[in-house]
Each structure stands twice: as structure tokens, then as C-alpha cells.
Amino acid sequence: MDRVEGTSEPHREWKTIFVTGGAGYIGSHCILTLLEAGYTVVTVDNFTNAVGIVKDGHSCVAPSIQRVEQITGKKVIFHHCDLLDKKKLSEVFAEQKIDCVIHFAAMKAVGESMQVPFLYYKNNIMGTINLLEVMAENNCHEFVFSSSCTVYGDPGDALPITEEHPTGGVTNVYGRTKFFIEEMLKDIYNADKRWNIVLLRYFNPVGAHPSGIIGEDPTKPFANLMPYMAQVAIGTKPSLTIFGTDYETEDGTGVRDYIHIMDLAEGHVAALSKLKREPSLGLKAYNLGTGKGVTVLQLVHTFERVTGTTLTLDLKDRREGDIVAMYADPSLAEKELGWTAKRSIEEMCRDFWKWQTQNPTGYRGDVSHMIPAAKSNLSESATVSLTNGNHSAVNGH
Numbered sequence: 001m002d003r004v005e006g007t008s009e010p011h012r013e014w015k016t017i018f019v020t021g022g023a024g025y026i027g028s029h030c031i032l033t034l035l036e037a038g039y040t041v042v043t044v045d046n047f048t049n050a051v052g053i054v055k056d057g058h059s060c061v062a063p064s065i066q067r068v069e070q071i072t073g074k075k076v077i078f079h080h081c082d083l084l085d086k087k088k089l090s091e092v093f094a095e096q097k098i099d100c101v102i103h104f105a106a107m108k109a110v111g112e113s114m115q116v117p118f119l120y121y122k123n124n125i126m127g128t129i130n131l132l133e134v135m136a137e138n139n140c141h142e143f144v145f146s147s148s149c150t151v152y153g154d155p156g157d158a159l160p161i162t163e164e165h166p167t168g169g170v171t172n173v174y175g176r177t178k179f180f181i182e183e184m185l186k187d188i189y190n191a192d193k194r195w196n197i198v199l200l201r202y203f204n205p206v207g208a209h210p211s212g213i214i215g216e217d218p219t220k221p222f223a224n225l226m227p228y229m230a231q232v233a234i235g236t237k238p239s240l241t242i243f244g245t246d247y248e249t250e251d252g253t254g255v256r257d258y259i260h261i262m263d264l265a266e267g268h269v270a271a272l273s274k275l276k277r278e279p280s281l282g283l284k285a286y287n288l289g290t291g292k293g294v295t296v297l298q299l300v301h302t303f304e305r306v307t308g309t310t311l312t313l314d315l316k317d318r319r320e321g322d323i324v325a326m327y328a329d330p331s332l333a334e335k336e337l338g339w340t341a342k343r344s345i346e347e348m349c350r351d352f353w354k355w356q357t358q359n360p361t362g363y364r365g366d367v368s369h370m371i372p373a374a375k376s377n378l379s380e381s382a383t384v385s386l387t388n389g390n391h392s393a394v395n396g397h
């Protein structure tokens with residue numbers, strides 16, 4: 001151990017971070033930030049929602065990771081591995097000494113989770129149990145979990161929402177997997193105080209790396225607001241459906257807390273620093289949001305202004321179960337992690353648009369020429385309606 005600059009706190013020397021779901025949207029941006037902060041990254045993904053191909057049952061190509069390497073000039077150790085394959089996970093994990101794990105891998109489509117709950121509980125909860133067991137077997141107890149503001153359920157008037165707000169009351173399967181995993185992590189920590197766990201509760205991540213080289217490219221049908229807006233803007237989708245225009249908000253549409261993906265990525269580096277500094281941190285939850293509520297229409301109009309496009313809107317009645325407003329009180333993360341979100345809504349729109357216009361087919365062009373069968377994990381964009389309700393990304397994973 002040495003000392004943290006300017007303080008007398010002990011500082012653990014950490015080098016290697018194990019990232020699950022690294023080929024996905026948040027994972028790839030976070031890996032980039034980790035590499036830039038000097039960490040070595042080992043990552044796994046099973047390509048369930050990321051473009052990638054396995055060539056001969058062995059070697060694989062993950063374009064998002066390749067592009068991260070291109071931007072940073074650094075290598076990432078990547079394995080095609082499903083968290084449900086505990087044997088392979090153990091082998092991959094044991095290849096090097098891991099200092100901390102950041103766990104992104106999960107299925108995250110709210111609507112789909114209601115239709116195939118077995119799949120979501122198995123993937124998200126069993127995957128997490130396998131990961132935690134493998135960590136414990138390798139004497140690694142430092143863990144950062146991708147949680148979500150969805151664990152708060154409907155906040156009603158309790159806004160901005162703090163980490164003190166009770167969790168639970170979640171009305172969809174996806175959100176319940178996040179809530180159950182948080183509860184499980186509390187039990188695991190209570191049983192064994194060697195664990196140090198940070199729960200990062202994300203609000204609504206949007207945008208892309210400012211280079212436009214990496215961005216969001218789900219392979220499953222999606223209803224995420226910004227990719228959807230961009231698809232409408234380039235004409236791939238006819239219109240943007242907004243459910244609920246008569247809420248008691250500034251313009252009648254739902255209010256969310258959109259956070260730039262690079263701010264979110266930096267929040268993970270701040271969480272790692274906290275864990276490094278405090279070997280007995282225990283279990284802590286932090287909101288990662290801007291603290292500013294923005295209506296769906298405000299985001300749409302900002303997007304139109306920044307990109308010079310006009311979106312065709314399909315305004316529909318509100319739906320049962322939709323949450324009116326959700327935004328963070330991020331002051332705990334500022335106080336304890338020294339982190340705040342800095343980037344504006346304009347930057348979120350500008351950076352996403354750069355990614356979208358530079359890569360109209362996302363990462364698909366990087367692999368489609370390799371193997372025709374590679375298309376098997378690339379579904380056509382679905383005709384999913386965008387909502388501001390519980391059943392879409394707008395409402396907050």
C-alpha cells in the first residue's frame with residue numbers, strides 16, 4: 001500500500017479489473033475510461049446484446065472492444081464467455097490476479113422481461129451468483145454492481161430521490177432482478193465482511209464517446225429513447241411514439257434524468273478509487289445522475305436543434321404503471337466519490353448523433369463480411385414504440 005496523493009489514506013495498488021458485459025453499451029465506454037485511467041482490463045461477453053462473432057468456437061471478434069483499443073491504443077483481454085457457464089468463467093477469471101470486478105452483464109429490456117421472466121431471472125441472478133462464487137473462490141471481494149434507479153419503484157413526490165429512499169415496489173421483472181441482486185449482495189456482505197461492494201444506481205444513460213467511434217448498438221429489439229430518436233431522424237423508423245402528454249409536468253410529458261455515458265463511465269472510475277482508498281468500505285449505494293429532470297419533449301426538441309432534424313411524433317395517451325418523474329439527488333456521489341456529471345443535454349445529443357451518422361449500421365459493418373452466420377445475433381431493429389413509462393428505457397433501467 002502507498003498513500004493517496006494529498007491525503008494520509010492508505011491506497012491499495014490495483015491493476016487489473018474484470019468487467020462483465022464489456023462489449024455492450026455502458027461496458028465498452030467504461031472500459032475505455034478504465035484504460036485511460038491506467039487499468040488493465042479483462043472482459044467477458046456472450047454477445048446476447050452486442051455485435052460480435054465467434055469464429056471457430058474459440059477466437060472471437062467484438063467490434064466495440066476493437067474500437068476501444070483503437071481509440072486508446074491499449075489492449076483489452078477479451079473472452080467470449082457466458083456467465084451461466086461457470087466452468088469457463090472460472091478458467092477465464094483464474095488466468096490473472098483480479099483486483100476488482102465491475103458487473104454490467106445483464107438482460108435489460110423491461111418489456112421482454114415480462115414475457116420471459118425465467119430467462120431474466122436465470123441470466124441476471126444466476127449469472128451474478130456464478131460470478132460472485134468465482135470471485136470468492138479466487139479470493140476477490142471487491143465488487144461494483146450496475147444497478148438502476150428502477151429499484152426505487154415509483155418515487156411519487158420524493159424527488160430528487162436519495163439513496164435513503166426505500167427500494168422495492170418494482171413493477172417489472174427486469175427491475176426486480178436488480179432489486180433482488182441488491183438484496184442478495186447485502187446478505188452476502190452481512191455474512192462475510194471481507195466483501196466491499198458499491199451499488200451504482202444509474203439514471204438514464206445516453207450519448208456516445210465524443211469521437212463517434214463507439215456508441216450504443218443493441219442487437220435485440222430496443223425501445224431506448226436516444227437510439228430510437230436517431231433512427232427516426234435518419235428515416236429508419238417512421239415516428240417516435242410518446243405515451244402520456246398530460247402529466248403534471250412542464251409540457252405534460254414524463255421527466256427523466258439523462259446522463260452522458262462518459263460521465264457515467266467516469267463514475268465507475270471514481271467508485272474504484274473509493275474502493276481502493278477504503279479497504280473496509282462495506283456496502284454502499286450511489287446514485288449516478290445529473291440531478292436535473294428533463295421532459296421527454298425537452299430532450300426531443302434539444303435533439304432536433306442540435307442535429308438540425310425534425311422528428312415525426314406520435315403522441316399517445318398515458319399508460320397504466322408509467323412513472324411521471326424520476327431524477328436523482330446525486331450529492332452523495334459528489335461528497336463521497338468526488339464525482340459529478342458534467343456534460344450537458346446538448347452534448348449527449350451531439351455525441352450520439354455523431355456516432356449514429358458516422359455508423360448508420362452501428363458495428364454491423366465491422367463483422368458482416370466475415371461470416372454470414374454472424375448475422376444470427378443481429379436482429380433487425382424492431383418496431384417498438386417509445387414510451388415514457390415503466391415498459392421502456394425512458395423510464396429508467
Ligand SMILES: NC(=O)c1ccc[n+]([C@@H]2O[C@H](COP(=O)([O-])OP(=O)(O)OC[C@H]3O[C@@H](n4cnc5c(N)ncnc54)[C@H](O)[C@@H]3O)[C@@H](O)[C@H]2O)c1
Binds near residue numbers: 027083
Ligand atoms: N442502459 C441503461 O439505460 C441502463 C440503466 C440502468 C442500469 N443499466 C444496467 O447497466 C448494465 C449495462 O447496460 P447496457 O446498457 O450497457 O446494456 P447492454 O445490453 O448494452 O450490455 C450488457 C452486455 O452484457 C452482455 N451479457 C448479457 N448477459 C450475459 C451473460 N449471461 N454472460 C455474458 N455476457 C452477458 C450482453 O451481450 C451485453 O453486451 C446492465 O446491467 C443494465 O441492467 C443500464
